[in-house]
Amino acid sequence: MKTDPRTKLLLIVCLSTLAVIAVDIIYLSIIFCVAAAVNALLGTNIIKVLPKMRFLLSVIVFISVAQSLTVKGGAPLLYIKNIVFVSTAGLLYGGEFALRMSIVILSSLIALSTGSRDMIDGLIKMRIPYEIAFMVSITLRFLPVFRDEFSNRLNALRLRGFDLKKAALGKKLKIYSYLLAPAVSGSIIRSRELAESIESRGFRAFGKRTSLRDLTLKSADYFVIILTLACAGGFAAFMYIKGALL
Amino acid sequence: MKIELRGVCFGYNNKNPLIDDFNCTFESGKCYCLKGRNGCGKTTLTKLILRLLVAQSGEIVIDNENIKKMSVAEISQNVGYLFQNPELQLFAPTVKEELSFPFELNKTLTQETEVRIEETLRQFGLTELKNSFPLLLSGGEKQRLALATIFVRDIKFLILDEPSSSIDCEGKQFLSELIADFVRSGGGVLVISHDEEFVALLDNPEMLWLGEAE
Numbered sequence: 001m002k003t004d005p006r007t008k009l010l011l012i013v014c015l016s017t018l019a020v021i022a023v024d025i026i027y028l029s030i031i032f033c034v035a036a037a038v039n040a041l042l043g044t045n046i047i048k049v050l051p052k053m054r055f056l057l058s059v060i061v062f063i064s065v066a067q068s069l070t071v072k073g074g075a076p077l078l079y080i081k082n083i084v085f086v087s088t089a090g091l092l093y094g095g096e097f098a099l100r101m102s103i104v105i106l107s108s109l110i111a112l113s114t115g116s117r118d119m120i121d122g123l124i125k126m127r128i129p130y131e132i133a134f135m136v137s138i139t140l141r142f143l144p145v146f147r148d149e150f151s152n153r154l155n156a157l158r159l160r161g162f163d164l165k166k167a168a169l170g171k172k173l174k175i176y177s178y179l180l181a182p183a184v185s186g187s188i189i190r191s192r193e194l195a196e197s198i199e200s201r202g203f204r205a206f207g208k209r210t211s212l213r214d215l216t217l218k219s220a221d222y223f224v225i226i227l228t229l230a231c232a233g234g235f236a237a238f239m240y241i242k243g244a245l246l
Numbered sequence: 247m248k249i250e251l252r253g254v255c256f257g258y259n260n261k262n263p264l265i266d267d268f269n270c271t272f273e274s275g276k277c278y279c280l281k282g283r284n285g286c287g288k289t290t291l292t293k294l295i296l297r298l299l300v301a302q303s304g305e306i307v308i309d310n311e312n313i314k315k316m317s318v319a320e321i322s323q324n325v326g327y328l329f330q331n332p333e334l335q336l337f338a339p340t341v342k343e344e345l346s347f348p349f350e351l352n353k354t355l356t357q358e359t360e361v362r363i364e365e366t367l368r369q370f371g372l373t374e375l376k377n378s379f380p381l382l383l384s385g386g387e388k389q390r391l392a393l394a395t396i397f398v399r400d401i402k403f404l405i406l407d408e409p410s411s412s413i414d415c416e417g418k419q420f421l422s423e424l425i426a427d428f429v430r431s432g433g434g435v436l437v438i439s440h441d442e443e444f445v446a447l448l449d450n451p452e453m454l455w456l457g458e459a460e
């Protein structure tokens with residue numbers, strides 16, 4: 001069965017919202033399992049996309065480890081005399097962060113199983129203007145461009161004789177902030193060029209667009225939508241009662 | 247300064263090597279012109295020299311030291327590199343800062359370097375654009391700025407990747423004079439160029455081919 005993009009969008013929104021509002025590691029684990037299961041059911045090829053997200057994943061791991069080491073509280077697990085290195089509270093904190101980010105990533109992967117064409121159609125059906133729907137789908141395509149802009153500039157800096165590996169942390173941060181600005185403005189300039197190129201190919205030349213293929217929600221979609229809303233709502237309510245909401 | 251490439255092999259994937267057993271030596275005080283068909287790996291070869299990419303086999307030696315032991319930053323102390331698309335090597339908010347910020351970061355911005363920056367701006371005709379946003383300059387201006395960021399430091403070897411693609415006649419004249427001056431003062435230059443008109447402006451360059459000749 002081919003799932004309607006609108007159903008997938010709803011799943012993405014529900015899962016990532018739950019991930020952001022839940023605070024308890026047990027609930028987060030449950031949401032994580034559900035997100036993984038949804039991906040498995042929809043047939044996203046997770047193994048194939050993981051290597052492409054190496055950088056993002058390593059940042060998440062880095063932050064989680066940093067949090068486990070810096071947040072103190074609960075029972076000390078690893079310590080020398082009075083100095084606590086790892087505590088239960090720190091571990092929980094780091095684990096929650098890692099889980100939360102993983103859920104957000106997993107749920108955005110749901111979108112990968114849909115072509116950008118279908119995604120645009122789905123958004124239009126939800127009464128979102130074509131231009132905006134188009135922009136959303138283009139944004140996804142621009143993430144790699146942005147990454148390239150950044151790594152190119154990093155290389156350019158090394159070519160001016162900087163050794164980033166040797167730089168102190170403070171200096172490194174300063175350098176990264178220096179690189180972020182042109183990467184952003186570079187991406188904006190590039191997207192403006194893209195917009196000009198699209199306009200020159202006749203985008204928006206005619207008013208209302210019609211579509212050859214029409215998306216219709218099938219009964220299975222209605223079933224999934226109702227199930228998703230009910231489960232997400234029920235789960236949120238349950239967590240609220242248990243006091244595990246943000 | 248001497249850059250030697252011995253039996254260099256490189257491929258982006260294991261199946262078909264792009265550069266196969268390339269040998270040559272670049273010396274100071276000379277100008278080299280590298281030619282080859284589109285996509286034959288010229289840009290890739292220059293990235294190997296700067297160690298932005300690492301050769302699968304063979305060795306690259308700069309002044310008798312294998313670059314395996316050097317970092318990109320160390321190599322760049324002596325080798326300047328102009329990107330095919332110079333826009334990618336600009337990042338500061340203004341033209342002037344583009345030249346000054348490496349010194350600021352290294353805390354070596356002295357009266358002397360200030361003077362040198364002003365001089366370089368003048369040399370590359372950028373004084374009037376001092377406060378402009380680098381990414382919105384024209385193609386030729388971006389290239390001059392990128393060159394200025396290279397020449398504001400003391401380099402011994404210069405690599406130019408298809409430098410004449412985005413500049414007009416006047417720009418080509420300026421660039422060829424810059425190269426001639428640099429070579430005369432003892433620097434070495436490697437130019438990648440297809441542009442016969444531009445190559446004709448160079449002073450007796452040594453021609454090199456990558457891949458089979460056209």
Ligand SMILES: Nc1ncnc2c1ncn2[C@@H]1O[C@H](COP(=O)(O)OP(=O)(O)O)[C@@H](O)[C@H]1O
Pocket residue numbers: 258264282283284285286287288289290291
């Ligand atoms: N990062 C990369 N990954 C894979 N293939 C690449 C990469 N960069 C360049 N190539 C390919 O390698 C070949 C040589 O590229 P390049 O060195 O830029 O050629 P040119 O001689 O025109 O400068 C081209 O076919 C190009 O598609």
Ligand SMILES: [Mg+2]
Pocket residue numbers: 288289290330407408
């Ligand atoms: Mg090239």
